Amino acid sequence: MESLMAKTSISILLKLRLTLFILIICQLTSFAQDWKRLESIKLNNPAHQISIDRQGNIYVSSLNGAIDKYDSNGELQAHYSPTKKSTPRIIEAWQGLRVFAFYKDFQEYSFFNRFLGESERYTFGNQQVTSNLSLSTIATDNNIWALDGQQLSLKKIDINSNEAISETNLNLILKNNTHDFTYIREYQNLVFISDSKNGILVFDNIGNYLETLPLFNISFFSFKDSSLISIQNGKVIYFDIYTKQKKEVSLPDPSYTFVLMENKRVFLFKKETLDIFELN
Template sequence: MKLSIAFVILLAFQGHGHAQAWKKIESIKLNNPANQVSIDRQGNLYVSTLNGSIDKYNASGSLQSHYSPSKRSTPQLIEAWQGLRVFAFYKDFQEYSFFDRFLSSSERYAINNQKIVSYASLATVAADNNIWVLDAQGFTLKKVDVNNNEVISETNLSLVLSKKRYEFSFLREYQNLLFINDKNNGVLVFDNLGNYLETLPLFNLDFFSFKDSSLISIQNGNLVYFDIYTKQKKEVSLPDPSYTFVLMENKRVFLFSKTTLDIFELN
C-alpha cells in the first residue's frame, strides 16, 4: 500500500469532476543541468546546457547522443519538432545551426549576414524550413528565407502590443501558427505569413510546449493546459513544484528540474 501511494498520486482538474493519476516511470539524473529542452515527433528529448552541450534522450530516459561545442556558447533556444533535424539559436553570436538526429552539427550560419536582421533576440525554425526571427532593434517579426537570405514577411510589433513593456522569452511554430511568449502581454499568435491573430491570456511564462490542441506550461506548481482553439484552461497540481520544463508525448509527461528528468504517465 505504501509503495502504491508513493508512485501513484491522484490529482483533480480544477473545476472538473474527474481525477487523474501520476505514475512515476523513471527518474534520470541529467549529465548536465538543463537550460533549454525540446521533443521530436518520436518522443526523443533534447536538453541543452549553459556551456552549449546538447544531450539526446529517448522516451525511456536513456542517453542516445551527445554534442559538445567547439566554442562555448549557450543556445537561447533549441527546437526538435521536425524530427530529422534539430535547430539551435545562439543569441550571443547571432548564429544558428542545424543538427541531424545523431547531433552531428552543420556549420553555424550568421543570422544577420545580409543585414536583413539588425539584432535577433529570438529565432526558431518554420514548417517551410525557413526561420522566424524577432528583430529587437527594428521591433519586428520577420520570416527569413535561409536559402536566398531575404525577408519573406515582416510584422511591426509596435502595432500589435498594447503595453509598452515587453519581455519575449520563447517562440514556437505549431499547426501552422506561430506562438510568441511575452511575459507582460501574454502569448501572441500569428499565422504562417506573420499576420497577427490574437493574444492568449497566459502571463509570466518562461517556456511552453504543445500536446494535441493544448499549449502546456508550468505555473505556480501546476501543469496548465490551455486549448488554443476553445480557450478552455485546465490545471493539475504537479508532484513537485520545483519543475521548470514540461514536455508531453501520448500519456507520458516529461518533467525537468535543473538536474533531473522525471518521467510520468498521466492517466
C-alpha cells in the same frame, strides 16, 4: 402550499449544485494525484533549454552549450560537446530528422542531425534584415522565424538568400509599452511568441497577427494536441488554442520547471533531473 413547494425546490436545487460541485472537486483532485512515475534520471548536464521530436526523443541543452539526446525511457542516446562555447537560446527538434539551435550571443543558428552531428553555423549576416534578434526558430517550410527585439518586428527569413520573406511590425500589437520576449514556436501553421508582459502573441504562417492569448509570465511552453502547455505556480496549465478553455493540474512536485508531453507520457524537468510519468 406554494411557498413550501418553492422552498423544497430551492433546497433540492442547492443540494444538486453542492453534489455537482463535490463531484467536480473530486475529479480534479483525483486527476491531480494520478501521477505514475516510470523513471527518474539524473541529467548528463543541467537543463537550460529543452525540446522533443515526433518520436518522443528528448533534447536537453545546457549553459555550456552541450546538447544531450534521450529516448522516451530516459536513456542517453547522443551527446554534443561544442568547440565554440556558447549557450543555445532555443533548441527545436519537432522536425525529427534535424535539430535547430539559435545562439543569441553570436546571432547564429545551426542544425544537427539525429546523432547530434552539427552542420556549420550560419549567421544572420544581412544587417538590413536583422539587427538584434531576441528569438529565432525553424518554420514548417524550412525557413527561419526571427524576432527582432531592436526593431520590434517578426520576420520570416529565407534560409538560402538570407532575405526577409515577410515582416510584421509589433509596435501596434503590443498593448504594454514594456515587453519581455521569452520563447517562440511554430505549431499547426501558427506562430506563438510568449511575452511575459503582454501575453502570447499568435500569428499565421506568413506572419499576420491573429490574437493574443491571456497567458503571462511564461518562459517556456510546449504543445499536446490542441493545448498549449506550461508550468506556473506548481501547476501544469493546459490552454486550448482553439476553444480558449483553460485547465490547471497540480504537479506532484512544485519545483519542476519544464514540461513536455508525448502520447501518455509526461516529462518533467528540474535543473539536474528528468522524471518520466504516465498520466492516465
